[in-house]
Amino acid sequence: xxxxxxxxxxxxxxxxxxxxxxxxxxxxxxxxxxxxxxxxxxxxxxxxxxxxxxxxxxxxxxxxxxxxxxxxxxxxxxxxxxxxxxxxxxxxxxxxxxxxxxxxxxxxxxxxxxxxxxxxxxxxxxxxxxxxxxxxxxxxxxxxxxxxxxxxxxxxxxxxxxxxxxxxxxxxxxxxxxxxxxxxxxxxxxxxxxxxxxxxxxxxxxxxxxxxxxxxxxxxxxxxxxxxxxxxxxxxxxxxxxxxxxxxxxxxxxxxxxxxxxxxxxxxxxxxxxxxxxxxxxxxxxxxxxxxxxxxxxxxxxxxxxxxxxxxxxxxxxxxxxxxxxxxxxxxxxxxxxxxxxxxxxxxxxxxxxx
Numbered sequence: 001x002x003x004x005x006x007x008x009x010x011x012x013x014x015x016x017x018x019x020x021x022x023x024x025x026x027x028x029x030x031x032x033x034x035x036x037x038x039x040x041x042x043x044x045x046x047x048x049x050x051x052x053x054x055x056x057x058x059x060x061x062x063x064x065x066x067x068x069x070x071x072x073x074x075x076x077x078x079x080x081x082x083x084x085x086x087x088x089x090x091x092x093x094x095x096x097x098x099x100x101x102x103x104x105x106x107x108x109x110x111x112x113x114x115x116x117x118x119x120x121x122x123x124x125x126x127x128x129x130x131x132x133x134x135x136x137x138x139x140x141x142x143x144x145x146x147x148x149x150x151x152x153x154x155x156x157x158x159x160x161x162x163x164x165x166x167x168x169x170x171x172x173x174x175x176x177x178x179x180x181x182x183x184x185x186x187x188x189x190x191x192x193x194x195x196x197x198x199x200x201x202x203x204x205x206x207x208x209x210x211x212x213x214x215x216x217x218x219x220x221x222x223x224x225x226x227x228x229x230x231x232x233x234x235x236x237x238x239x240x241x242x243x244x245x246x247x248x249x250x251x252x253x254x255x256x257x258x259x260x261x262x263x264x265x266x267x268x269x270x271x272x273x274x275x276x277x278x279x280x281x282x283x284x285x286x287x288x289x290x291x292x293x294x295x296x297x298x299x300x301x302x303x304x305x306x307x308x309x310x311x312x313x314x315x316x317x318x319x320x321x322x323x324x325x326x327x328x329x330x331x332x333x334x335x336x337x338x339x340x341x342x343x344x345x346x347x348x349x350x351x352x353x354x355x
Contacts, residue, residue: 001311001340004043004081004233005036005320005329006289009062010054013237013288013321014254021324024052024060026070032326033071037078039333044071045112045319048083051121054288065097072105080105081182083112086138087127091145092155092164099150099173107174112202113183115139115190136189137161143181143197150178182233195221200231202319205290208309215314233317234310237291240303240331247297254323255286291321303332304339311344 006013007029012020022028033044048064051057068082080101084094102109115135116122122129130138141159148155149169157164173179183194184202194201201218203211215232222229241247286292294310296303296318310318322328 001307001315001344002042002317003040003320003337004045004079004317005041005322005325006235007033007044007046007067008325009047009064009067010049010052011059011061012054012323012325013291014286014323015054015288016256016286017254017323018055022326024062026062026067028326029062029067030071030074032329033075033078035326036329037075039330040337041078041329041333043079043081043110043317043319045081046071046083048085048088048114049118049121050125051118053118057120065101068109069101069104072101072108075105075108077108079108079110081110081112081180083114085114085116086142087116087122087130087135088125091142091162092149092167092169095146095149096169098146098179099169099171102173102175102179103171109173109175110180110182113139113143113181113198115185132187133189136185136187136193140193140197143193147178147197180231191218191221194218195227195230196225198230200233200317202233203235205235205237205292205294207293207295208306208313211310211315212313219314231316232314233319234294234315235289235291235319235321236294236296237287237289237321238296238303238328238332238336240296240298240300240328240336242299244298244302247299251292251297255292288321294318296320300335300339303336304343307336307340308343 008022009024009029011024012022014020036044046064046068049061052059052061064082068080071080098109098111116129119129138161141161145157145162145164148157149167150173153168155164155167155169180200181198182200182202183198185191185194186203195218203214211234218232219229239247239250241250295306307318320332322332
């Protein structure tokens, strides 16, 4: 299992707690990223929204791409997965920017391709907002252009949404054949596109018994079109405490739902413009990305056991959220990650452990 986390570009993950002690600032996120790679985290996901959907649209939020470029220069090992929404970025220009950041980072950039869901944000920023399936049709062309720019000496493409002619991109990304492309989607259109065009699939928080058939379905899709298996990741909000009672008390605190929260309308916008496989509760609303549904709540041993269940379900990556992020990441790295990695090492053959 690889351990990743969402960079707190919105100042936190809790819709019912206004101040989580983790300001949306370069000072905070750069300190966090540098420390995270020292204590055992492998990856950070930098989300892309121009408005703050967690704390309310008037609250600060950091730009994804300038933040990622800056992190590339101040970190050494951390994979930088940057969210990108095709309607906000022309593909050839984004391919150029991404290749440059890949060089700055020494080959640590990856993309999380997201089909836009927030109609209010698109309207405020003057960006076209497509219907659900049309967003995926656009994304398919967008991915084709980016891939050609990264792979071909001279790239051309003529499609419904994009047109490039004899385009040159140098230098190419350091990573070969290309930086990893992640994407998430639960609709039929989304799953088809991801299976055909991407390298890894991400899902919101769910328990292992729900994740396992999703992974099996995506593996079957890949097999039918003759492609190698993907890698898989899921979101999760972690609450690690000495006792179950303490953990439950913390969950009760953060799920004290108030529907007059400043971000509730944004959440409703997301529900209306996505096609989820199951209904989302007000409890889910409290923590972004259905994080609590992963069940990463309890003592260190209980959380480690849950992570092992996710491994058995086929996950390769957990994208974690914590609050307050810096302090809780330290706790997780000290108390949970060693348990997971020790058990993984114990399952290896003796010779492999020795090596």
